[in-house]
Amino acid sequence: MKKLAITSPTRRQFIKLGAVAGGGLVLGFYLSAKPNNQWAVRPEKDSLNAYIQIKPNGEIIIAAQNPEIGQGVKTSLPMIVAEELEANWSDVKVVQSTINKELFGSQFAGGSLSVATTFDRLRNAGASAKSMLIAAAAQSWNVAESECTAEQSTVMHGISGKQLSYGQLADRAAEMPIPGKVTLKKPSEYKLLGTRVGGVDNRAIVTGQPLFGIDANVPGMQYAVYAKCPATGGSVKSANLKAIKALPGVSDAFILQGNGVVEDLMPGVAIVANSTWSALSARKQLQVEWDESNAAKDSWTQYQEQARIASTESGRAGKSVYKKGNVDKKLKESSQRLDAFYQYPFLSHAQLEPQNCTAYVKDGRCELWAPTQMPQRAIPQVAKLLGISDDAVTLNQTRIGGGFGRRLMNDYCSEAA
Secondary structure, eight states: OOOOOOOOGGTTTTEOOOOOSSSSSEEEOOOOOOSSSOOOOOOOOOOOOOSEEOTTTTTEEEEEEEOOOOSHHHHHHHHHHHHHTOOOOEEEEEEOOOOOHHHOOOOOOOTTTTHHHHHHHHHHHHHHHHHHHHHHHHHHHHHGGGEEEEEEEEEEEEOOOOOOEEHHHHHHHTTTTOOOOOOOOOGOOOOTTTOOOOOOOOHHTTTTTTOGEEEEEOTTTTTHHHHHHEEEEEEEEEOOOHHHHTTTEEEEEEEEESSSTTOOOOOOEEEEEEEEEHHHHHHHOEEEEEEEETTTOOHHHHHHHHHHHHSSSSHHSSSSSSSSSHHHHHHOOOOOOOOOOOOOOOOOOOOOSSSSEEEEEEETEEEEEEEOOOOHHHHHHHHHHOOOGGGGEEEEEEEESSTTGGSSSSSSHHHHO
């Protein structure tokens, strides 16, 4: 295992990992600055913690760092790398990256920011790997790097016509120094970006492959449902737990007091069973008496009525957000008048994939399989809940079957843990 300490942020904060997964070139980032402004590298031996891995067999593995929620970033982010790398897209295999802020920076899906916040970093990664491959080829041929070009996963020598594939150059490229500065392509030079490329998971999706959080399956897994008070802030007064525990397939049923944090763990009743059918069937027979004395008293019907009053002329004249002025005056003077009241319902974030998380807790460690938009928030949240360190929590980012912002919160991770 080769390690490279980068002592200046101007070196792109790259790390180079040799001898990973059968050799070749592995290039990634280490983004955690130390007090002395140096950049130290301590990668795990076998972890794929890099953006780019080029294997001697020609396979190019590019990690997508942000959660895929249907917006296409598992495809678009690797495309940015591949564009500057001059990779043949058919040689590229895309994987979901590990969740590690020190290695990948901020990893989240929200606000359509994934491409905007990673664009230049990914371009530099691809361009740096390409530069190292060109340097390796130039060294092999004993020619100047300026005489070499890269295209379609191949480096070519313009004068002699010699060619070497990225796979052939992978091991030698791993020995090349990381370039301090690279030249990025102009948009007019793009060959891949801007073209129509199908999603990397499309075939797996239409053939029903296990990609989503709801597909997670580990040996000996149990299935649970969690019933919370319909009004936020309510707690459990009593529940027919004895009857629920006696139902077929039910392993246990119990009350959780929670910690009172809406985005974390609210009070409720958990039912654990040996199948989803048993858990959901038991949920239908669950009878809970809720204590809503401290619960929210919000009423959508009341809000609608308040809006109707505010929209009327008498409402505008009273205590409302409307100001009486020229608009009302002109409307009164007009011979034609049109009144309309528009409303929309109080909608649920009804994703196609239900809220879910799989958690495995043992020996002071927790592993999660979660379709979350904010994985880096889930890790410390669960760690605090379980009373363990952040380092003791591993989160496997799954594909997300819709979120619309609802999965920015990780209450389902806390509930499962």
